[in-house]
Amino acid sequence: MSRIAIMAAMPEELQALLDCMPDEHRVRHAGREFWLGHLVGQDVVVVLSRIGKVAAATTAALLVERFAAREIVFTGVAGGLAEGVAVGDVVVGRQFLQHDFDASPIFPRHEIPYYGRSTFDADDRVASRLARAAHEVLQAAAEHLGAPAVQAYRLAGRRCHEGLIVSGDRFVSTTAESAALRAELPQALAVEMEGAAVAQVCHDLGVPFGVIRTISDRADDAAHVDFPAFLRDVASRFSAAVVSRYLSA
Numbered sequence: 001m002s003r004i005a006i007m008a009a010m011p012e013e014l015q016a017l018l019d020c021m022p023d024e025h026r027v028r029h030a031g032r033e034f035w036l037g038h039l040v041g042q043d044v045v046v047v048l049s050r051i052g053k054v055a056a057a058t059t060a061a062l063l064v065e066r067f068a069a070r071e072i073v074f075t076g077v078a079g080g081l082a083e084g085v086a087v088g089d090v091v092v093g094r095q096f097l098q099h100d101f102d103a104s105p106i107f108p109r110h111e112i113p114y115y116g117r118s119t120f121d122a123d124d125r126v127a128s129r130l131a132r133a134a135h136e137v138l139q140a141a142a143e144h145l146g147a148p149a150v151q152a153y154r155l156a157g158r159r160c161h162e163g164l165i166v167s168g169d170r171f172v173s174t175t176a177e178s179a180a181l182r183a184e185l186p187q188a189l190a191v192e193m194e195g196a197a198v199a200q201v202c203h204d205l206g207v208p209f210g211v212i213r214t215i216s217d218r219a220d221d222a223a224h225v226d227f228p229a230f231l232r233d234v235a236s237r238f239s240a241a242v243v244s245r246y247l248s249a
C-alpha cells in the first residue's frame with residue numbers, strides 16, 4: 001500500500017502533524033521514527049527529516065524504498081532572501097538548488113556532476129496544490145493561528161511566493177552571507193537546509209515532490225532571534241493547517 005509522505009523539519013512541526021492524526025503508530029528504522037496512520041482520511045507516513053542535506057536525503061530515500069511513499073511533501077521554515085519575502089510569508093518551491101555545491105573548475109559552480117543541471121524541479125501539480133492550500137490558510141490566518149499570534153507577529157496580509165529555494169548545510173545568520181547569496185543567486189526567494197537534497201532524491205526515484213516553507217527570519221544578523229517562539233506560535237500550526245488542507249483538497 002502506498003502513502004503520501006510528510007517530512008517535517010523540526011520536532012514542533014512533527015508534533016503539530018501528529019496531533020492531527022487519530023491512529024498513528026511508530027516504526028523505528030535507521031535511528032529515525034516513522035509515524036504511519038491517517039491525516040484527514042489519507043494514508044500518510046510522517047517523519048522528522050532531521051537537519052541538513054544528508055539527513056534529509058537519507059530520510060527521503062527510506063520513505064520511498066521502505067515506506068512506499070508515492071509522493072513527498074516537505075514542510076518547515078526558511079530564511080527570506082529576496083526583497084519582499086518577509087517573516088510570516090510562505091514560499092512554495094518550484095525549483096531547488098544547493099547553494100554550497102561547488103565542483104568547479106571541473107564543473108560549473110552549483111552544477112550537480114553528471115546530471116548536467118544545477119536545479120531540480122518540484123512536481124507542478126503538488127506545488128500548485130500546496131500554493132492554493134497556503135493561500136487559503138493565509139487568508140484565514142486568525143482562524144488557524146489564533147488572533148494573538150496574528151497580532152504579535154504582524155501576520156495580517158502575509159503573502160505566498162513561488163519560485164527558487166536554495167539549500168545548504170549552513171544556517172545563514174549574517175547579513176553579509178545573505179547579501180552574498182542574493183548577489184550570486186538573485187532569483188532565490190528563500191534559504192533552508194534540506195529541500196534541494198530531497199528534490200534530487202525524488203528526481204532519482206521518480207517521486208513527485210513539493211516544499212512549503214514559512215519564513216521565520218531574513219537570514220541576517222537577527223536570524224536567531226525569537227526562532228523558538230516563532231516555531232511554536234506560527235510555523236508549526238501553519239504547517240499542520242496547510243498540510244491538512246492540501247491532503248483534503
Ligand code: ADE
Pocket residue numbers: 077078079170171172173191192193216217218219220223
Ligand atoms: N531555516 C530557517 N531559517 C534559516 C536560515 N536563515 N538559514 C538556513 N536555514 C534556515
